[in-house]
Amino acid sequence: MAKKPNKLKARLPRGFVDRSAADIRATDEMLSKIRQVYESYGFDPVETPAFEYTDCLGKFLPDTDRPNAGVFSVQDDDEQWMSLRYDLTAPLARHVSENINEIQLPYRTYRNGWVFRNEKPGPGRFRQFMQFDADTVGAPGVQADAEMCMMMADAMEALGIPRGQYVIRVNNRKVLDGVLEAVGLGDEDDAERRLTVLRAMDKLDKFGIEGVKLLLGDGRKDDSGDFTKGAGLDADQIGMIVNLIAAEASGINQTAFSEHIDYLFDNHPAVSSAGADIGELLHLVKASGYETDRIIADPSVVRGLEYYTGMVYEAELLFPVTNEKGEVVQFGSVGGGGRYDGLVKRFTGRDVPATGFSIGVSRLMTALKNLGKLQTANVVAPVLVTVMDGDTEALGRYQKMVQDLRQAGIRAEMYQGNWKKFGNQLKYADRRGCPIAIIQGSDEREAGEIQIKDLIEGARLASESTDVDNVTWRESRPAQVTANEADLIEAVRGILDAQAEDRRQANGD
Incomplete structure (x- = not known):
C-alpha cells in the first residue's frame, strides 16, 4: 500500500509575527502622525532597500563578538555577501556616501521600514521589527542634536502621550569615553573591557544599580543560573562609574550638569568638554520652550550601537505596566539615537557629521495600547x-x-x-x-x-x-x-x- 505523503506543517518562524488588518491600520495612523511632525521640521522622505552588501553594514551590533554576527546574510550570483539591514542608519550612510556630490548638505531626511536581527527571540524581542528614523547629515553643531530631542518630544505628544508620561534623556559618548579614560581604561588594549563597561552601564534600567555593579565587577548570574562575565573593575573604579550613572536619579540640577560631572571627575578635560556640549543643548531646548522635565541630562544613557561618537539620547515612557512576570515596571525606552560622525567617513574618507534618532514602531504601538491612545481609522466593513x-x-x-x-x-x-x-x-x-x-x-x-x-x-x-x-x-x-x-x-x-x-x-x- 502506498504511503501517504506527510502534509507540510504550517508554522510561523520564531521571532516573526503575522499582522492583522487592525494592526496595519493602527500602524499607518501612528506613522502618519509621526510623519507630520518630521515634515513640519523640514525633513523629506527617502527609501533604501532591505538588503545591503554585508561589508557596508559593518560590525556595529551590540552584544556580538564576531564580524557581522546578528544579521541574516546570503550570497548573490557574484558570490558577494548581502545582508538584511539591522537598522536604517547604516544604509543611510551608504546612500549619502554614494550620492555625496548630488546631495545638498545638510541633508534632512526621514524613512520607515522593517529591520532584521538574527538573534535569539524572546518576550517582546523579535527578529523583524519596524523603525521610523529621522537624520540630519552634514550638521556638526549641538543645535542639530537639540533639534532631534525637540522633534522626538513633539512626536510623543502628537501621538497623545502627555507631558509627565515621557522624557527625552540626553548624554554624550565623549563623557563616557572620558570617564573610561579617567578610570584607567584609555589604552587601545582596553577596547574590549571598555565595551563591557558600556554594556554594563546600558543595563541600568533592566538590572538596577546593584546589577550594574556586578557587571562592572566579576560578573552577574541571572535567575536561570546563566553567568555573564563582568568587566573586572576594582571597587574604586566601580564607585566612580556608579556615581556618574546615579547622578540623574539623585536629582541633580540640570542647568549645572557640566559643573556636576566636573566635580565628579576632577575637571578631566574630555569629560568637561562633552559636559559643556550637554549644557549647551539643555540651554537651547529650554530657550525653545521645552521644560527641563521634558528633555533632561542623564549620564546613564549609553545606547548599544557602537557607531555613536557624541550626543546620545533616548525617549523613555514613564507610566507603569505589568511585564510578562506579573511585575509592575516602568514602560521604558521607545526610541533613541545620537551623533555618528564617523559612519559616512568609512566610505568617503571625508568628515561628514551626522545625527539622528529612531523610533521603535512596534514597541511604541504597545505603549499606546497601554495608554488607550492607539487611534485606528474607523474603517467600515464592506x-x-x-x-x-x-x-x-x-x-x-x-x-x-x-x-x-x-x-x-x-x-x-x-x-x-x-x-x-x-x-x-x-x-x-x-x-x-x-x-x-x-x-x-x-x-x-x-x-x-x-x-x-x-x-x-x-x-x-x-x-x-x-x-x-x-x-x-x-x-x-x-x-x-x-x-x-x-x-x-x-x-x-x-x-x-x-x-x-x-x-x-x-x-x-
Missing part, C-alpha cells in the same frame, strides 16, 4: 451584495451593483461562495462585520427593486429581544427596507449615515 441566481446574466447585474457602490466611495463586495445556500451568505456577512446586505431575487428584479438589510440594526434588535433588562427603547429604524434599484446608492448611504450616527451617540461624541 456592503455585501448577495447572489440569488448564479447565471452569467444575473452575476453581471450583481457585479454592476457592486461597481456602482464602489464608484460612489462605498466599500462593497459580491458574495463569492456557493450562492445556492443563501443562509451561508448572511452568516458570512455577520462574520465579516458587513453593515448592509443587498438582496435581489427574481421577484425584486422584475419589479425593479432591491431589498436592503440593515445588519447592524437587525443584530441590535435581536439582542434587545433576548435581553429585556438592557433595552434602550430608542426609536428603531426598520432592519430591512425595499428600495427602487435606481436609488441603490442613496438608500445605502442613508443607512450607513444612520449607523455612523449611532456609533457617535454610543461613544458620547
Whole structure:
C-alpha cells in the first residue's frame, strides 16, 4: 500500500509575527502622525532597500563578538555577501556616501521600514521589527542634536502621550569615553573591557544599580543560573562609574550638569568638554520652550550601537505596566539615537557629521495600547451584495451593483461562495462585520427593486429581544427596507449615515 505523503506543517518562524488588518491600520495612523511632525521640521522622505552588501553594514551590533554576527546574510550570483539591514542608519550612510556630490548638505531626511536581527527571540524581542528614523547629515553643531530631542518630544505628544508620561534623556559618548579614560581604561588594549563597561552601564534600567555593579565587577548570574562575565573593575573604579550613572536619579540640577560631572571627575578635560556640549543643548531646548522635565541630562544613557561618537539620547515612557512576570515596571525606552560622525567617513574618507534618532514602531504601538491612545481609522466593513441566481446574466447585474457602490466611495463586495445556500451568505456577512446586505431575487428584479438589510440594526434588535433588562427603547429604524434599484446608492448611504450616527451617540461624541 502506498504511503501517504506527510502534509507540510504550517508554522510561523520564531521571532516573526503575522499582522492583522487592525494592526496595519493602527500602524499607518501612528506613522502618519509621526510623519507630520518630521515634515513640519523640514525633513523629506527617502527609501533604501532591505538588503545591503554585508561589508557596508559593518560590525556595529551590540552584544556580538564576531564580524557581522546578528544579521541574516546570503550570497548573490557574484558570490558577494548581502545582508538584511539591522537598522536604517547604516544604509543611510551608504546612500549619502554614494550620492555625496548630488546631495545638498545638510541633508534632512526621514524613512520607515522593517529591520532584521538574527538573534535569539524572546518576550517582546523579535527578529523583524519596524523603525521610523529621522537624520540630519552634514550638521556638526549641538543645535542639530537639540533639534532631534525637540522633534522626538513633539512626536510623543502628537501621538497623545502627555507631558509627565515621557522624557527625552540626553548624554554624550565623549563623557563616557572620558570617564573610561579617567578610570584607567584609555589604552587601545582596553577596547574590549571598555565595551563591557558600556554594556554594563546600558543595563541600568533592566538590572538596577546593584546589577550594574556586578557587571562592572566579576560578573552577574541571572535567575536561570546563566553567568555573564563582568568587566573586572576594582571597587574604586566601580564607585566612580556608579556615581556618574546615579547622578540623574539623585536629582541633580540640570542647568549645572557640566559643573556636576566636573566635580565628579576632577575637571578631566574630555569629560568637561562633552559636559559643556550637554549644557549647551539643555540651554537651547529650554530657550525653545521645552521644560527641563521634558528633555533632561542623564549620564546613564549609553545606547548599544557602537557607531555613536557624541550626543546620545533616548525617549523613555514613564507610566507603569505589568511585564510578562506579573511585575509592575516602568514602560521604558521607545526610541533613541545620537551623533555618528564617523559612519559616512568609512566610505568617503571625508568628515561628514551626522545625527539622528529612531523610533521603535512596534514597541511604541504597545505603549499606546497601554495608554488607550492607539487611534485606528474607523474603517467600515464592506456592503455585501448577495447572489440569488448564479447565471452569467444575473452575476453581471450583481457585479454592476457592486461597481456602482464602489464608484460612489462605498466599500462593497459580491458574495463569492456557493450562492445556492443563501443562509451561508448572511452568516458570512455577520462574520465579516458587513453593515448592509443587498438582496435581489427574481421577484425584486422584475419589479425593479432591491431589498436592503440593515445588519447592524437587525443584530441590535435581536439582542434587545433576548435581553429585556438592557433595552434602550430608542426609536428603531426598520432592519430591512425595499428600495427602487435606481436609488441603490442613496438608500445605502442613508443607512450607513444612520449607523455612523449611532456609533457617535454610543461613544458620547
